[in-house]
Structures are given as C-alpha cells and as structure tokens.
Amino acid sequence: MTKLDAKTPQGPLSEKWTHYKNHQKLVNPANKRRLDVIVVGTGLAGASAAASLGELGFRVLNFCIQDSPRRAHSIAAQGGINAAKNYQNDGDSVYRLFYDTIKGGDYRAREANVYRLAEVSNNIIDQCVAQGVPFAREYGGLLDNRSFGGAQVSRTFYAKGQTGQQLLLGAYSALSRQVHQGSVKLYTRYEMLDLVLIKDANGLERARGIIARNLVTGKIERFAAHAVVIASGGYGNAFFLSTNAMNSNGSAAMQCYRKGALFANPAFAQIHPTCIPVHGEFQSKLTLMSESLRNDGRIWVPKKLEDAQAIREGQLKPTQIAEEDRDYYLERRYPAFGNLVPRDVASRAAKERCDAGFGVNNTGLAVYLDFSDAINRLGLKTVEARYGNLFQMYEKITADNPYETPMMIFPAIHYTMGGIWVDYELMTTIPGLFAIGEANFSDHGANRLGASALMQGLADGYFVLPYTIQNYLSDQIQVPRFSVDLPEFAETEKALEDKIATLMSIKGKRSVDSIHKELGHIMWDHVGMGRTKESLETALVLLQALKKEFWSNLFIPGEPNTLNVELEKALRLADFIEIGQLMALDGLNRNESCGGHFREEYQTPDGEALRDDEQYSYASCWKYKGEDQQPELVKESLDYEFVVRQQRNYKA
Amino acid sequence: MxxxxxxxxxxxxxxxxxxxxxxxxxxxxxxxxxxxxxxxxxxxxxxxxxxxxxxxxxxxxxxxxxxxxxxxxxxxxxxxxxxxxxxxxxxxxxxxxxxxxxxxxxxxxxxxxxRDLMVDRRAFDKIIQAGGYVSVNTGGVPDANTIPIPKPVADEAMDAASCIGCGACVAACKNGSAMLFVSAKVSQLALLPQGKIESKTRAKAMIAQMDALGFGNCTNTRACELECPKGVSISHIARLNREFLKAKLSN
CATH class of the missing domain: 3.10.20.30 (Beta-grasp domain)
Known part of the structure; x- marks a missing residue:
C-alpha cells in the first residue's frame, strides 16, 4: 500500500512557508556549480525556474519542443495575473486571495500550498515590473487592476489582452540572460520521450536524466542530471479540440507516471465558458475569448424557445430580440457574482440553457456575450481601449463585428487542474523528480480561477522551486556527474527505439489526426461537462477499442530518423488515449460533483454541484501497475485545518 | 455557412x-x-x-x-x-x-x-541573448508601484513589446534586415525606467549580434512595418538608432 506524505510544515498557516525557508537545507555557491538540473518546458513555470536556477549558479539544461522558448503556450493567456497587492484599497489580502482560490477550487486543494501561492503572488508582480513587463497603468502612473471571476475585489494585473505574452517574454528575457552567461543550455526542437531512473547506493531509484528526440534530425539523445523538473503543461488536447496549442501534450507527465510518479485528479479539467463556437469537422483548435470580457459583457440567450429557433434558422438576428425577451441567465441565477461567476459555474449554466433548447448559432451550441450595454454606458472608445484586440481577433475568425452584434461563445476545454502529484516541495513520489506549473496537480483543486494559472506558473518557477529543490540537492553534492553511457540510459533508449519501430511498422490505414479526432469526440461526449456513471463506463469501453485501433491501424509516413511530424503526433496520441482512460476512471471513482467535475447524479435541487466531503475529501492519485492493468488508487487525505468548507455560493 | x-x-x-x-x-x-x-x-x-x-x-x-x-x-x-x-x-x-x-x-x-516551409529562426533568440533584457535576478526588487510610469510611456512600451518574434519583418525586407525586431525590444526597454540603465549597451550588443548573424541593413523601405502582424511601428527603429548613436558617442 503506497502512502503519501505531503510534507506540509507544521504551525499556523501564515507561518508555514517562512518556517520552511528558515529551516530548509541549502547548497553553497561552490557546490551549486557542480549540480545539474534538467528543466523540461519553457513556459512560465519552466522558463522562470530555469532562469532562477541559473542565476543561483546551478547548471541547467532547458528543453522545449518549439523553435524558441518564447513560443510556449503560456504566451496565449490573455486576461491577467492575480496578486494580493490590495493596490485598489478594496479589501484584498493574502488571506482573501488564498480563501477565494480554495473556495474556487471547491475545497479540493491543499491549504498550505494555496496559502503559499497567495503569499508569493505579490513578489511576482514586483519581479515582472523590474524585468520591464509593460503592465497597464493608471493616468497617475501606478499599476491598474481589473476584476476576474470568483472574486469580489479587483486584483488582476494585465497587459492589454496579452498578459501571458508579456509575462512569458519577461521570463524568456531572464532565461536568455542566463543562456548568455552560460549557466543555462537551451535545447530547442527537442522532445522528452522518457525519464531515466538510477538506483543510489541504498537501492533508492532517483530521477537522473531524460531521453529526448531531436525533432529536426530524429536522433534520440541522452541527458543526465542530478534532478529533473517537469514543466510541460497540461493535457487538455486529449479532447482534440481545446484552447491549447497544437503541440501541447501530456506525454512528459505520462512518462513520469509510467516510471512510478503518481497522477493526481486526472478528471479535474477546466471547461472555459467563453470560447468561439465550433464551426465544422475540419476545425483544428478552439480560440478563447478572455474572461476579462465578462467584466463588461452580459451573457444571455432568448427567453422564448421560438425566438431561439428562429435565430438558429437565420430568420431572426440577436439585435432584434427585445430587452424583455432576453434571459441574462447568470445575472438571474447568481445575483451576487452575476456574469463573473467562476468558469465551471458559467460553463455549466451555458450547457443547461443549450440543452433546454435556448442555444443560438446554427448548431444551437452557443450563447451571446453582449457589449451593447457597455458601449452605451462607457462609450465606444473606452470599450475599444479595453477589449479592442480581442474584438479584432473575434472578427478575423468569425467575420462578425462584436461592436454591432453580440459575440457568440460556447464552453471548451482550456486547462487541466489534475497532473503529476507533488508534495509541498513540488517533488513527485520519485526522488529528484519535480513538477511545476500546469503539469502538477497542486494548487487549483477541482477548478481554477481566472488569472491564477499565470500566478501559479511563476510562483512555482521564481519563488518556490528554487528554494525547495535545494532541500533535495543538498544531499547530492557528493554525487559526481553521471555518464549517459550507464546501462539505465541504454535500456531506456532501447525501449523507446522499439516503441518507435513498432509504431512505424503498423502501416495501417488511419492518420494520427483521424484517430485523435475520434478520441476528442469520445472525451467530449462522455467525459465532458456533464458526466454520469453510464457515460464514463461507456467511455472506458470506447477508449479501449480506440487504443486497439491505434496500435493496429495507424499509418505514419516517412522515416523515424529524420524530421517526422506525424511520428511526433503519434507518440503524443498514444499517451492522450491513456490519459483519457485515466480521466474516465478517476471520474467514475469520484461519486460527487466538485468544480470542473460534474457528475449529473450529484447535484442540488437547483442544479449546483453537490460535493461529498465525508467520502471524497481527498486527492485521487493513480499509480501505474503495468500495461493494461488497472492502476492503484492512492488517496491523499485533504484535512482542512483553517477553512470551514461550505457549499460554494455565488448567489448571495 | x-x-x-x-x-x-x-x-x-x-x-x-x-x-x-x-x-x-x-x-x-x-x-x-x-x-x-x-x-x-x-x-x-x-x-x-x-x-x-x-x-x-x-x-x-x-x-x-x-x-x-x-x-x-x-x-x-x-x-x-x-x-x-x-x-x-x-x-x-x-x-x-x-x-x-x-x-x-x-x-x-x-x-x-x-524542411518545406519550416525555417530555423534561432538567430532571433541569439539576438535577445546578446542583451534583450534588464539585468535583474529573481528576488530583491522594489515594490511594483515604487516607480510611477506615465501611462502614455507604458502604453508605447506595450506597443513595442507586442512583437511576437515571427520573422515576417525579415522576410518582407529586401535586405533581410532584422531592425524592426531588434528595435521593438530596444525601444520597449529604453522607454521604461527599469530598462533605461542599460539602454546604450543593450542597443550596441544587439546590433552587433544582428550584424554577426548575417541580417542585412535597414534602408527605410518600410516593408517590415506594412507586413508586421502586430503593427509594430518603424518609429521604434528611429529610437534604436538614437540609442545606438548615444552608445557610439559615449565611447
């Protein structure tokens, strides 16, 4: 029986992190130079970690699959980053940010981690400003804030609708400085394909390196280090259509899982309420419209079924629906938070209206996000200044002008709260293997609040990992650098080459994308916004069949030992199918509704998520038991010491 | 439809x-x-x-x-x-x-x-590595509101910072110049008080690297500005030239 130790420090909530830092072990400057750290990924978490570790004096090897670290998908985050600065004097505090995040996550996150996140949030804003991140400012020259879902204060810092871009470019510039100074070596267009474990003198297996494929040459290469940090993002592309980038994938996490790291809360996926609706079968991805739009946009559908039908048939325009015939359903159901309820709540409410026949667009799968009130109240210029680039983006995609007609939006997969299990030190169950950013499961519980992903990625990379990793590495200063000629590297590489040879030799009839699309349909239909015992059981049957289809009927053109995009996609898809299985299994186990996990059997009379704290107040962590074996469920009990759990209420 | x-x-x-x-x-x-x-x-x-x-x-x-x-x-x-x-x-x-x-x-x-339509743009990373940053380590920085920055200045820095590093400016230029890309970064950081301190050395280092990597010279044809997907203005090239000149004169 595996037992998990979260290593949460003792003491009052507000003193845990300080206490930890005061007592943790450190590595002196001379020894740092002798220690190597591999960081996989160059998004907010990966780039900030690699840069900070380099600044401290460690030798860092940093990998990304794109042609430059600056392409990582953190760049696409639009709306903003939260911090408890209370610059607006509206009652914000570290405790309130902590509380909102815990509540927003439906009480399924670890209190101590979330409190630490809120504590370091302010340092992030200071750091970014010092790097030259051009945050939006007031006329007096001080920083501006706006509101985001799930909060009653304005604590979100932003840079137009491109906050993720500006924060990532800040981290990228810090990283570039370390590359220039020689402390970080960059490997672009390299993809991690497996983790290498080596036993120490006491027989304990530790993470000591990775095998990666040079995507340009196709060559498989070996890299050794004293510790490995996974910052490879989330696994939302298991749904094929998502707001993730085309190359975002969950494979690094699955490689760690197969080597013994636990995968926690895989079922917790976030469905973002404001995305541009699906237009057709050849669609390759979904585009997000920032949550910040809900500051001024009002969400509605027609009140009358016949109006909705006329709109779907193209006989009525939204602007022709009279005010009294519009149902602003979020304002109606949640008067206290209105259009700014958290994402899971807003997404489900949209689904409820569409399921009831009130959906718009020719598909019936869309709702309106309307700015006419805002334009009347604030004037066109102000609305343009706030959201101009988002409106432009919408118009380029849909050919509709949102200044004149309401936007159409629909929920889409956006973020995965689940991920590799980590303790308070962000270390996985494998010694020397760390996971940061979206790749880990730690801070968002069952639902993430808007503008908190940027906060968590940078918190982990700038201010948490550079401390906690030293507590591990301090024991490793006597360990000499590893040779990549060790048998553990050779064996791992051999297994990989066999896997690639198997994939290439299937020579079936189906392209990677055609199978990936089928996976996406299974996931959306059965493991999507509303799940039931039956739908999840159906998903497991369908996924098993799809896995068989993949391994028997896939076709990959070209050769493996050269650039081969189809092979790259196939390796990722093999893992996405297994992630889908884990998600369904986890969803089936959790007989409650919480956050992004909505089991239709478990809801209150007015349709809200019904948690079961008696039975399910734990993180469900899955341990790999071998190919096609049922993984073992290991529970990390979530004991709420400081917060009293309640049903989440955004109504009053 | x-x-x-x-x-x-x-x-x-x-x-x-x-x-x-x-x-x-x-x-x-x-x-x-x-x-x-x-x-x-x-x-x-x-x-x-x-x-x-x-x-x-x-x-x-x-x-x-x-x-x-x-x-x-x-x-x-x-x-x-x-x-x-x-x-x-x-x-x-x-x-x-x-x-x-x-x-x-x-x-x-x-x-x-x-291969095919895929090109190697690592030269852009190398230009940034030569000096496209403010030299601050993580931690030990002042509170974010310590230095007020006039809104128009912050907004102009943001416009420059909108560059996505795609390389369209180089592809559009008959000389294959990377001046719009370089100027966007130099201008963003030169405008902000945090970046001003190193503005001269930054301009010099980034231009030297750009030249070393085989990019061409700027002859003000404005093709880069016209094709830039983010509308980065060539006024930033003028600022880059001023920073570069100041660096030369102070030598």
Whole structure:
C-alpha cells in the first residue's frame, strides 16, 4: 500500500512557508556549480525556474519542443495575473486571495500550498515590473487592476489582452540572460520521450536524466542530471479540440507516471465558458475569448424557445430580440457574482440553457456575450481601449463585428487542474523528480480561477522551486556527474527505439489526426461537462477499442530518423488515449460533483454541484501497475485545518 | 455557412537544409470560407497521408496569432494578403474560387530552411541573448508601484513589446534586415525606467549580434512595418538608432 506524505510544515498557516525557508537545507555557491538540473518546458513555470536556477549558479539544461522558448503556450493567456497587492484599497489580502482560490477550487486543494501561492503572488508582480513587463497603468502612473471571476475585489494585473505574452517574454528575457552567461543550455526542437531512473547506493531509484528526440534530425539523445523538473503543461488536447496549442501534450507527465510518479485528479479539467463556437469537422483548435470580457459583457440567450429557433434558422438576428425577451441567465441565477461567476459555474449554466433548447448559432451550441450595454454606458472608445484586440481577433475568425452584434461563445476545454502529484516541495513520489506549473496537480483543486494559472506558473518557477529543490540537492553534492553511457540510459533508449519501430511498422490505414479526432469526440461526449456513471463506463469501453485501433491501424509516413511530424503526433496520441482512460476512471471513482467535475447524479435541487466531503475529501492519485492493468488508487487525505468548507455560493 | 471554393495550392517542397527545393501544385475542392489557412493545409496533409505521401512540414502552434511560430510567404506577402494578422488567423474567405495560392517559406540567409516551409529562426533568440533584457535576478526588487510610469510611456512600451518574434519583418525586407525586431525590444526597454540603465549597451550588443548573424541593413523601405502582424511601428527603429548613436558617442 503506497502512502503519501505531503510534507506540509507544521504551525499556523501564515507561518508555514517562512518556517520552511528558515529551516530548509541549502547548497553553497561552490557546490551549486557542480549540480545539474534538467528543466523540461519553457513556459512560465519552466522558463522562470530555469532562469532562477541559473542565476543561483546551478547548471541547467532547458528543453522545449518549439523553435524558441518564447513560443510556449503560456504566451496565449490573455486576461491577467492575480496578486494580493490590495493596490485598489478594496479589501484584498493574502488571506482573501488564498480563501477565494480554495473556495474556487471547491475545497479540493491543499491549504498550505494555496496559502503559499497567495503569499508569493505579490513578489511576482514586483519581479515582472523590474524585468520591464509593460503592465497597464493608471493616468497617475501606478499599476491598474481589473476584476476576474470568483472574486469580489479587483486584483488582476494585465497587459492589454496579452498578459501571458508579456509575462512569458519577461521570463524568456531572464532565461536568455542566463543562456548568455552560460549557466543555462537551451535545447530547442527537442522532445522528452522518457525519464531515466538510477538506483543510489541504498537501492533508492532517483530521477537522473531524460531521453529526448531531436525533432529536426530524429536522433534520440541522452541527458543526465542530478534532478529533473517537469514543466510541460497540461493535457487538455486529449479532447482534440481545446484552447491549447497544437503541440501541447501530456506525454512528459505520462512518462513520469509510467516510471512510478503518481497522477493526481486526472478528471479535474477546466471547461472555459467563453470560447468561439465550433464551426465544422475540419476545425483544428478552439480560440478563447478572455474572461476579462465578462467584466463588461452580459451573457444571455432568448427567453422564448421560438425566438431561439428562429435565430438558429437565420430568420431572426440577436439585435432584434427585445430587452424583455432576453434571459441574462447568470445575472438571474447568481445575483451576487452575476456574469463573473467562476468558469465551471458559467460553463455549466451555458450547457443547461443549450440543452433546454435556448442555444443560438446554427448548431444551437452557443450563447451571446453582449457589449451593447457597455458601449452605451462607457462609450465606444473606452470599450475599444479595453477589449479592442480581442474584438479584432473575434472578427478575423468569425467575420462578425462584436461592436454591432453580440459575440457568440460556447464552453471548451482550456486547462487541466489534475497532473503529476507533488508534495509541498513540488517533488513527485520519485526522488529528484519535480513538477511545476500546469503539469502538477497542486494548487487549483477541482477548478481554477481566472488569472491564477499565470500566478501559479511563476510562483512555482521564481519563488518556490528554487528554494525547495535545494532541500533535495543538498544531499547530492557528493554525487559526481553521471555518464549517459550507464546501462539505465541504454535500456531506456532501447525501449523507446522499439516503441518507435513498432509504431512505424503498423502501416495501417488511419492518420494520427483521424484517430485523435475520434478520441476528442469520445472525451467530449462522455467525459465532458456533464458526466454520469453510464457515460464514463461507456467511455472506458470506447477508449479501449480506440487504443486497439491505434496500435493496429495507424499509418505514419516517412522515416523515424529524420524530421517526422506525424511520428511526433503519434507518440503524443498514444499517451492522450491513456490519459483519457485515466480521466474516465478517476471520474467514475469520484461519486460527487466538485468544480470542473460534474457528475449529473450529484447535484442540488437547483442544479449546483453537490460535493461529498465525508467520502471524497481527498486527492485521487493513480499509480501505474503495468500495461493494461488497472492502476492503484492512492488517496491523499485533504484535512482542512483553517477553512470551514461550505457549499460554494455565488448567489448571495 | 460561408461559401465553398476550389483552389490550387503551389507549395515549396524541400527535403532538408541542403537539398534542392521545388514547387509542387496540389488541388483542393470544396474548402469552406470559415476554414483557416492552416486548417486548409491540414486538409491537404490528410490527403497526402491517405495516399501514403509525406505531409508538408510547416511550423505552427497556438493558432491564435500570439506564439509567433507560424510563418509562410503567401502570394508574395508574409502571413498572407490580410493585414495585422498571422497566417494562423487568415481564413479562406479571403481567396477566390479557382485561385492558385503560392506558399513559400521565409526567405532569408539568417533563417535557413529546415524542411518545406519550416525555417530555423534561432538567430532571433541569439539576438535577445546578446542583451534583450534588464539585468535583474529573481528576488530583491522594489515594490511594483515604487516607480510611477506615465501611462502614455507604458502604453508605447506595450506597443513595442507586442512583437511576437515571427520573422515576417525579415522576410518582407529586401535586405533581410532584422531592425524592426531588434528595435521593438530596444525601444520597449529604453522607454521604461527599469530598462533605461542599460539602454546604450543593450542597443550596441544587439546590433552587433544582428550584424554577426548575417541580417542585412535597414534602408527605410518600410516593408517590415506594412507586413508586421502586430503593427509594430518603424518609429521604434528611429529610437534604436538614437540609442545606438548615444552608445557610439559615449565611447
């Protein structure tokens, strides 16, 4: 029986992190130079970690699959980053940010981690400003804030609708400085394909390196280090259509899982309420419209079924629906938070209206996000200044002008709260293997609040990992650098080459994308916004069949030992199918509704998520038991010491 | 539902950096106007794979116009005929039924072709590594509101910082100059008090690196500004020139 130790420090909530830092072990400057750290990924978490570790004096090897670290998908985050600065004097505090995040996550996150996140949030804003991140400012020259879902204060810092871009470019510039100074070596267009474990003198297996494929040459290469940090993002592309980038994938996490790291809360996926609706079968991805739009946009559908039908048939325009015939359903159901309820709540409410026949667009799968009130109240210029680039983006995609007609939006997969299990030190169950950013499961519980992903990625990379990793590495200063000629590297590489040879030799009839699309349909239909015992059981049957289809009927053109995009996609898809299985299994186990996990059997009379704290107040962590074996469920009990759990209420 | 069109696509195919490339023409029927340009290439690639052929290699990632990974020289324009967007935001409704669409990679000595439409843009990273940052370590920085910055200054810095590093400016320039890219970073940081301290050394180091990597000179043709998907203005080049001159004079 595996037992998990979260290593949460003792003491009052507000003193845990300080206490930890005061007592943790450190590595002196001379020894740092002798220690190597591999960081996989160059998004907010990966780039900030690699840069900070380099600044401290460690030798860092940093990998990304794109042609430059600056392409990582953190760049696409639009709306903003939260911090408890209370610059607006509206009652914000570290405790309130902590509380909102815990509540927003439906009480399924670890209190101590979330409190630490809120504590370091302010340092992030200071750091970014010092790097030259051009945050939006007031006329007096001080920083501006706006509101985001799930909060009653304005604590979100932003840079137009491109906050993720500006924060990532800040981290990228810090990283570039370390590359220039020689402390970080960059490997672009390299993809991690497996983790290498080596036993120490006491027989304990530790993470000591990775095998990666040079995507340009196709060559498989070996890299050794004293510790490995996974910052490879989330696994939302298991749904094929998502707001993730085309190359975002969950494979690094699955490689760690197969080597013994636990995968926690895989079922917790976030469905973002404001995305541009699906237009057709050849669609390759979904585009997000920032949550910040809900500051001024009002969400509605027609009140009358016949109006909705006329709109779907193209006989009525939204602007022709009279005010009294519009149902602003979020304002109606949640008067206290209105259009700014958290994402899971807003997404489900949209689904409820569409399921009831009130959906718009020719598909019936869309709702309106309307700015006419805002334009009347604030004037066109102000609305343009706030959201101009988002409106432009919408118009380029849909050919509709949102200044004149309401936007159409629909929920889409956006973020995965689940991920590799980590303790308070962000270390996985494998010694020397760390996971940061979206790749880990730690801070968002069952639902993430808007503008908190940027906060968590940078918190982990700038201010948490550079401390906690030293507590591990301090024991490793006597360990000499590893040779990549060790048998553990050779064996791992051999297994990989066999896997690639198997994939290439299937020579079936189906392209990677055609199978990936089928996976996406299974996931959306059965493991999507509303799940039931039956739908999840159906998903497991369908996924098993799809896995068989993949391994028997896939076709990959070209050769493996050269650039081969189809092979790259196939390796990722093999893992996405297994992630889908884990998600369904986890969803089936959790007989409650919480956050992004909505089991239709478990809801209150007015349709809200019904948690079961008696039975399910734990993180469900899955341990790999071998190919096609049922993984073992290991529970990390979530004991709420400081917060009293309640049903989440955004109504009053 | 948008109209559907039939098109011919003339694509540059090149096996590797040293291989000889050539154009291949393909036909696609019934492409919906709502299809994005890259989705059109996805459809073409599915057809190629279904015939056992190798798909066309092209860079892409976020498909929402911000990562800067997509490129493509379409009918003589970087990122295609529409303005202020990247290739991934271009939609087929901009093309006519029966049209022949020519697709080439970025053409620049500093961006060698890897395969087909995919080029190596690591030179941009090297320019940033030469000095495109403020030299601060993590931690130990002042409170974010310590130094007020006038809103117009912050806004102008933001405009410069909008650069996505795609390389369209280099592809558009007859000299293959990277001045718009370099100036966007130099200008952003020179405008802000945090970056001012190193502004002279930064301009010098980044220009030296740009020259060393084989990018051409700027002759003010403004092609870069016209083709920039983010509308980065060449006024930043003027600021870069001033910073560079100040650095020279103070030597």
């Amino acid at each position: 948008e109209k559907e069109i039939n098109i011919h696509v003339k694509v540059w195919r090149q096996k590797g950096p040293k291989a000889k490339g050539k154009f291949e023409t393909y036909h696609l029927d019934r492409i919906s106007g709502d299809t994005s340009f890259l989705e059109m290439l996805d459809i073409l690639n599915e057809q190629l794979v279904s015939k056992g052929q190798e798909p066309i290699a092209f860079d892409n990632d976020c498909r929402e116009g911000i990562c800067g990974m997509c490129s493509l020289y379409i009918n003589g324009h970087p990122h295609g005929p529409d303005n202020l967007i990247t290739t991934c935001q271009l939609h087929m409704r901009h093309f006519k039924d029966g049209e022949t669409i020519t697709i080439e990679p970025w053409r620049s000595a500093a961006f060698p072709v890897i």
